[in-house]
Amino acid sequence: MRIAITGTGAVSPLGVGADVLCEALLAGEVGIRRLPWRPPEDPSLLGTLHDSFDPRDWMDERVIRGTDPFARIGLAATAQALRQAGLEDALDQLRTAVVVGTSIGGSHSLTHGQWAFDTKGAEAVDGKLMIQIWPNMAASQICMRYDLHGPSLTVTTACASSLDALGTAARFIEAGLADVAITGGIEGARDPASDPAYEPATSAAESSYGMSTPSVDPKRAMLPFDANRTGIVSGEGAAFLVLESEAHARARGAEVLGWVRGYGSLADGYHPSSPEPSGRWEARAMELAQADAGIAPADVDAVIAHATGTPKGDAAEILALNGVFVDGAGRDDLVVTGLKGNTGHTGASAGAMNILAGMWAMRHGRLPNVAGTTDLDPTVRFDVVLHEPRSVDLEVLQVNAFGFGGQDASVLVTRS
Structure with a gap:
């Protein structure tokens, strides 16, 4: 794609x-x-x-x-x-x-x-x-x-x-x-x-x-x-x-701001409000998007996570990110951020807002930090952007959105 x-x-x-x-x-x-x-x-x-x-x-x-x-x-x-x-x-x-x-x-x-x-x-x-x-x-x-x-x-x-x-x-x-x-x-x-x-x-x-x-x-x-x-x-x-x-x-000579390269979507079939605890289906959604794009997890520069701040939701997404990128690709340097500490959980629009922020970071070289968070969950094994924005050189960005009822989606966007 x-x-x-x-x-x-x-x-x-x-x-x-x-x-x-x-x-x-x-x-x-x-x-x-x-x-x-x-x-x-x-x-x-x-x-x-x-x-x-x-x-x-x-x-x-x-x-x-x-x-x-x-x-x-x-x-x-x-x-x-x-x-x-x-x-x-x-x-x-x-x-x-x-x-x-x-x-x-x-x-x-x-x-x-x-x-x-x-x-x-x-x-x-x-x-x-x-x-x-x-x-x-x-x-x-x-x-x-x-x-x-x-x-x-x-x-x-x-x-x-x-x-x-x-x-x-x-x-x-x-x-x-x-x-x-x-x-x-x-x-x-x-x-x-x-x-x-x-x-x-x-x-x-x-x-x-x-x-x-x-x-x-x-x-x-x-x-x-x-x-x-x-x-x-x-x-x-x-x-x-x-x-x-x-x-x-x-x-028509349009200016291209970025490219949609991959999309993955599935149901975790587990519970109306809680994700499947191991995070395996969220991981699978990310892997489907990567396969659709033909881009390996080792080549993903950053992830804008769903990161709702719920105890169970974040726990599952942390396990999914650890599994796909750290265990799967040796990527303890993966840069991860989230927006909901700034905006609240904007529900159906949250994934698209994440893409807008990621594309802006691709063009301008600055990725926003996770607002509010100070005491990082000890199970996190990737690089969360805390305290202040991060200077970045992003070519490949992955964006997650994991909805109630087990609706898991992930999209890969590239700069060129």
Whole structure:
């Protein structure tokens, strides 16, 4: 596989734009914050969208009224990616695929609709509710915005959704079914002014299910690979890429930002929320991506790990990385980082955000460190980027996303 990446876009807890996201990561900024609309005694934290995002910068009021916030941030990230690619007004209607990953879809509209019904009655429920909540509506809105009639799919594989979407989009191009693909992932933008119930409910669920322990310090709320890690803080955002066949990109003289070279995806078939403890299926997903690319583990320069900061999740990924790279290839020098200490766990968009950060590091030679983590898990046998960004010369990057329900995906990206 050799699929060109020619555009990137993001709306994240660290700002609007892929470059803004990556520069904020290198500056050590943290987008996790206490929720200002909750009472002081409420410990809930969230990687909320940055205050600079305004949907009116990206779409008209008619679209805003008819869409859930998750579709709005997807449209905004898509517009950025197409602008960078130089394809805003040059898409072939029949030869452009749209593949979007989301785990929940229009969660704001759903919870707000229930809240409106409970507090004000049936007449208060938005008549557009159903077309706002369906997960496919982000992809559909992108197709409507750009008058596209090629393949359009929505992938929902929990935290692996954006990598599975990207891999599927790359396969469309590889198979000759599309020349261009718009792809990425979105996780649940919330509107605090009119969605008072959603975040307390999800925070309580994560705590009661053992996925997180509430923290009072946003900068220590998520501790990937830390011996004292306590679990997940939810985040929100969208990250999108424009993919093209090499021939299409070359023919129009496009600047190629990087290349998708390999994709692996599988199910671990173990448990709804915990990975198979040995990490063997996560290792297998990485090996499938390497085999697809024809790239040996000895030639991978760095990994941006899934690294959620959950006790069981990180333990399995550590074993998988140890097995593939240290035991399998003698690579105790493998450089590994993760982003979730900065952004929170942005769910379906997390894998695509990792790719954006990795591509930025390839071009600019700086890889962000794992935010918050200070006491590294003693089972780690690779080189985790701690305390400050690392100067790097990256040619080959591997990105992992391991979702609830055992949805394991991995992608290899190269600079040339």
